[in-house]
Amino acid sequence: MLAAHRRDLLLRRLREDGRLVAKDLAVELGVSEDSVRRDLRELASAGLVQRVYGGALPVSAAVVDYAARAQVQPESKERVARAAARLVTPGSTVLLDGGTTTLAVTRALPLDLRATVITHSPTIAVALAEHVDIDVQIIGGRLYRHSMVACGALAVEAAQRIGADLFLLGVTGVHPETGLTTGDADEAAMKRALAARAAETYVLASAEKVGAASPYQVLGLTDVAGILTDAPEEDPVVARLRAAGAPVVVVG
Numbered sequence: 098m099l100a101a102h103r104r105d106l107l108l109r110r111l112r113e114d115g116r117l118v119a120k121d122l123a124v125e126l127g128v129s130e131d132s133v134r135r136d137l138r139e140l141a142s143a144g145l146v147q148r149v150y151g152g153a154l155p156v157s158a159a160v161v162d163y164a165a166r167a168q169v170q171p172e173s174k175e176r177v178a179r180a181a182a183r184l185v186t187p188g189s190t191v192l193l194d195g196g197t198t199t200l201a202v203t204r205a206l207p208l209d210l211r212a213t214v215i216t217h218s219p220t221i222a223v224a225l226a227e228h229v230d231i232d233v234q235i236i237g238g239r240l241y242r243h244s245m246v247a248c249g250a251l252a253v254e255a256a257q258r259i260g261a262d263l264f265l266l267g268v269t270g271v272h273p274e275t276g277l278t279t280g281d282a283d284e285a286a287m288k289r290a291l292a293a294r295a296a297e298t299y300v301l302a303s304a305e306k307v308g309a310a311s312p313y314q315v316l317g318l319t320d321v322a323g324i325l326t327d328a329p330e331e332d333p334v335v336a337r338l339r340a341a342g343a344p345v346v347v348v349g
Contacts, residue, residue, distance in 0.1 A: 118152040147310040157269040157309035173303040174198040176327040180348035189262040195246035196267035198301040217247040248283040256290040264295035270310040271302045273337040278311040285313040297322040308334040318343035
């Protein structure tokens with residue numbers, strides 16, 4: 098089998114099975130593990146898979162730039178955002194992550210809501226401008242343009258001085274093996290710093306993120322109060338997440 102045909106087969110198998118195991122594929126295809134690993138490296142370089150120890154997982158659709166991500170599954174994000182907005186109670190202090198799903202949360206919040214929102218995203222802060230009864234506080238730092246959020250040492254230090262009732266966390270991947278992941282190490286560190294300052298953390302996981310993985314782990318599946326997703330109840334990945342102890346909440 099030609100290498101190009103083999104890589105096509107690997108992508109088809111990944112879509113069907115949700116993961117690739119290099120050792121098993123080498124036996125099945127009658128090639129060396131090195132050949133399979135070489136294929137996976139090339140597919141990963143092309144942004145088609147996320148390599149992990151021993152194989153590969155589906156790459157997250159949320160790794161594209163911010164403008165493009167706004168066009169990915171907008172209805173799915175709105176469903177998750179509406180469920181997340183219901184967690185924000187009057188008088189509470191809420192940490193809002195950056196990203197397109199969190200931006201949808203701002204649109205779902207009642208205009209007369211009285212609360213405090215702390216965010217490291219200038220986009221989120223501007224979106225809350227018309228919510229005149231929400232006290233908006235902004236964390237500064239180095240701008241990470243992929244998600245339009247502040248990251249880096251200054252932002253992490255500032256996060257350590259605050260406290261909140263709730264953190265609405267955005268990620269690019271939710272997978273039974275890799276946990277909650279994102280595509281940048283500094284962004285992952287910032288998300289962890291914010292989660293550490295909130296009494297409860299809920300993950301915003303629109304359906305395309307469930308079963309996908311990115312390079313950097315933010316938190317483990319059991320480190321959060323809930324994972325809000327509109328993935329179908331019958332999705333086998335949802336069952337695997339729950340078997341791993343993840344507090345998955347399927348929303349309509």
